[in-house]
Amino acid sequence: MKKRAKRIAALLMVAAMVIPMTTGCGAKDTSNTSADNGTAQTETPAKEAPAKEASGDGEEIVFWNIGTEEVDKAVYDKAIEVYHQTTESGYTVTSVPVQNDTYKEKLIIAMSSGECPDMYISWSGGPMNEYIESGYAQPITELFNNSDLPNRLMDAAIAQATYKDDIYAVPFMNVSLSGIYYNKDLFAKYNLEVPTTVAELEAVCDTFVANGITPFALANSAKWTGSMYFMNLAARKGGLEPFKDAVAGSGTFEDESFIYAGEKIASWTEKGYFPQGVNSLSEDDGQARQLLYQETAAMDLIGSWYTGLIQQDSKEFYEKMGWFPFPKVDGSSADSSIMIGTIGDNFISFNCEGEKLAAAFECASKFSEEEVVDFMVESGKVPPIKGVEAKITDPINKLIIEAANNASSTQLWYDQYLPPAVAQVHLDTCQEIFGLTMTPEDAAAQFQKAMKEYLEEVAE
Numbered sequence: 001m002k003k004r005a006k007r008i009a010a011l012l013m014v015a016a017m018v019i020p021m022t023t024g025c026g027a028k029d030t031s032n033t034s035a036d037n038g039t040a041q042t043e044t045p046a047k048e049a050p051a052k053e054a055s056g057d058g059e060e061i062v063f064w065n066i067g068t069e070e071v072d073k074a075v076y077d078k079a080i081e082v083y084h085q086t087t088e089s090g091y092t093v094t095s096v097p098v099q100n101d102t103y104k105e106k107l108i109i110a111m112s113s114g115e116c117p118d119m120y121i122s123w124s125g126g127p128m129n130e131y132i133e134s135g136y137a138q139p140i141t142e143l144f145n146n147s148d149l150p151n152r153l154m155d156a157a158i159a160q161a162t163y164k165d166d167i168y169a170v171p172f173m174n175v176s177l178s179g180i181y182y183n184k185d186l187f188a189k190y191n192l193e194v195p196t197t198v199a200e201l202e203a204v205c206d207t208f209v210a211n212g213i214t215p216f217a218l219a220n221s222a223k224w225t226g227s228m229y230f231m232n233l234a235a236r237k238g239g240l241e242p243f244k245d246a247v248a249g250s251g252t253f254e255d256e257s258f259i260y261a262g263e264k265i266a267s268w269t270e271k272g273y274f275p276q277g278v279n280s281l282s283e284d285d286g287q288a289r290q291l292l293y294q295e296t297a298a299m300d301l302i303g304s305w306y307t308g309l310i311q312q313d314s315k316e317f318y319e320k321m322g323w324f325p326f327p328k329v330d331g332s333s334a335d336s337s338i339m340i341g342t343i344g345d346n347f348i349s350f351n352c353e354g355e356k357l358a359a360a361f362e363c364a365s366k367f368s369e370e371e372v373v374d375f376m377v378e379s380g381k382v383p384p385i386k387g388v389e390a391k392i393t394d395p396i397n398k399l400i401i402e403a404a405n406n407a408s409s410t411q412l413w414y415d416q417y418l419p420p421a422v423a424q425v426h427l428d429t430c431q432e433i434f435g436l437t438m439t440p441e442d443a444a445a446q447f448q449k450a451m452k453e454y455l456e457e458v459a460e
Contacts, residue, residue: 059091061352061360063119064107067097071308071379075173078375079367086366089359093119099284101222108420111136118352119360123342124160124169125416126423128349132163137349139166143361152368157344157384160412171344172367174305175382175404177325178228178340181306181396182299183292184322186213194322198236198264199330205273208298215273217297219281219288220434223427224415226265226278228301230430231340231414232326233261239334240411246448247418249455253447260329262440265433279435286313293317301326303341304400308380323396325403339407342416344384418451425450 067076080093096117098106110116116136122128131137144150144167150158157171187194187204190211195201205215220226234243238257245251246258268274275297281287289309291297300306310318328336348364350357366372368385376383377391382401389401404410415423429446432438438446 061091061093061119061356061363062096062117063093063360063363064096064098064103064110064117065121066100066103066346067095068099069309070312071381072173072305073097074379075367075372075376075381079172079369079372080363082369082372083363083366087359087362089355089362091356091359093360093363101284116351118356119348119350119364121346121348122169123345123413123416124171124347125412126419127416128169128347129163130420131349132168136351137168138351138353138357139168140170140350140357140361141167143358144170147361147365149365149368152385154343154384154386156410160343161347169347169349170361170364170367171342171347171384172364173344173346173376173381173383175343175384175388175401176303176305176341176345177400177404177410178232178301178303179323179325179400179403180299180301181292181310182322182324183295183320185320186295186298187322194324195327197327197330198233201327202268205268205271209272213295214275214291214297215299216268216275217288217291217300218274218278218434219283219285220274220278220431221280222283223431224413225283225288225302226434227414227427227430228303228340229265229268230258230261230426230433231411232301233264233329234258235338235340235411236326236329236334236336237261237332240338240409243411243414246451249452253451254441254444258444258447259440262430262433262443265430266436266440269434269436274434279431289313303345304382304397305345307394307396307400311380321396323399335408337403337406337408339403339410340413341410342412343404343410419454422447422450422454 063080065076067073076095076097080095083093107116107120107122111131111134122131128137149170153171154175158167161167161169161171182194186208190207192204192207193200195204208215218225218229234257237260238255242251242255242257246253246255269278275281275291288300288302289306292300292310293314310321325339328334348367350360352360368383373383373385373388374391377388380394380397382388382392382397389398389405392398392401411417414426418426426447429438429443433440433443
């Protein structure tokens, strides 16, 4: 009882931190409110048995997701359509798409008020573990092992859906790795080669700055976009051990790898590598992509879901795009094959039981059926299916799946791996570094302080 109350308190604390930030950035809520249950404004104390109390009534299964834009919306619609055409369960699924950053806020508030939907997506890692500990995600190990998913899904994706030896989610959408999309025409115009080291990358950036072009099209109001620079720089400097040690309490986020990452971000900001007003630009509103399309920016370090987004926006412009993994740090012995991202972006978890859980799991399984997988590949996705590389012809996605297959390991996004309260401190302090309102050393100290406080709380 005490443990559960502490978990709910942790969720509420994250919600309290997220709401002002989102409001201040002017984020929009484009959710379908007809099936929303009005959870966002409720402050009712958490209920002890949420799984049966919180969700759609009767034979309806309410499914919260982030499929507000094409092509993601089409993928969700396709899988749910296949489910409705084939199921004999008697249940129908109502999809409730919510814009990405607003979604995170709404889900936390829904859980803290005991009104969690029947099905919802997350990004695995620390937040998913908090949802499980708070009682808002049911184990599906038996259902999963009795299906054909163990033979179809990549082992790494199943591992990211597992917590304490049980499976709690169905991964489906994408092998999402961070990497650098770049304008091949602009590189050719200035006789630039794809950089393999950070020093070479900085030389490329300096050339673009000298010619009035912003090197990176970053929109950092959401903060997780800027975090990608921090994670890649830290991993290339010191590998994954400093992060693992800091999370375990045997190391510290004041390690030189994290200081290096902060110093590079501050230096790159001062040198004009990012757009003016970078911390007020909205990724959800497509402002980073607009800078690419206008060709006022040359590159974008972002997740591989950009392949489908850019194809959807302009197939003609997509022909100009290339992709390369984040370069290695000069003089570092860190393994440069390490990638940052998720193997199976979008994990479906379940807040229901019995027949409804079985029906919801049946719907989630449809996302990995051949028809839907082919649709995702045609739409520019790389679903976490074994042997999917044989289906891929897109040149950028071939590079991405090659990087995934060659990676010695894949680090989950910090803001998904870390406990929510610690992740929020990381995002806040990282954004401050981009704004030059906090030194890398002070940011590292706050990051470490949050991690230390969390570990002490868990140890109580």
